[in-house]
Amino acid sequence: MSDRVLGAVCVGVAAAMAWASQGYEAAYSYEPLGPRAFPLLLAVGLGLSGLWLVLRPSIGVEAFRGVPWKATALCAGAVLLYALLFQLLGFALATTLLALPVGLAFGGSWKQSLAGGAVLGVGFHFVFDRLLDVTMPTGVLSFLLGGY
Known part of the structure; x- marks a missing residue:
């Protein structure tokens, strides 16, 4: 196209x-x-x-x-799964899982990508839900994060 x-x-x-x-x-x-x-x-x-x-x-x-097509496809697939699983898994867990393949695509290790994703997921959940008062889905972690 x-x-x-x-x-x-x-x-x-x-x-x-x-x-x-x-x-x-x-x-x-x-x-x-x-x-x-x-x-x-x-x-x-x-x-x-x-x-x-x-x-x-x-x-x-x-x-x-020189475009890294494999990494690009991995990131696009991860974003698609993020959209599909966002409500079920909740913001924090879905964001953590999204950061894993994206971090790997940009050369990070499994540990770095998972740790960065966890910090982003939980941190942004706190910022949006508690500080900005924007209701975020908690999904399967509702017992920990409180919410719907």
Whole structure:
């Protein structure tokens, strides 16, 4: 697929995301930003990235030589599993497990990747849930972290 075609598709998807998120409203106000902020933020990022792909100068196939395709595929698969298991496992555990293959793809050891993932998962759970008052799913660790 051409970069420009991909960019145009991204701009179209971003516009659809932004339009669809306009109707998102919480039944009661439980967070200061509300449910439409995150999809709008994603739409802006996706739209700007798509515009960059459409408007930038052409690059040839030689720009992709040396790309670590195996590591890229590993990270993409890990993000897909993260999305699928997020609610079941909860934020902290899913983030810990996501950091493992991503850390390995970037040259970290098993121990470093797992330790970094655990610190990120538990640390960000604390930041979001306790400090920012954004409810995060706890999944199978609900007995430890408290929550839904």
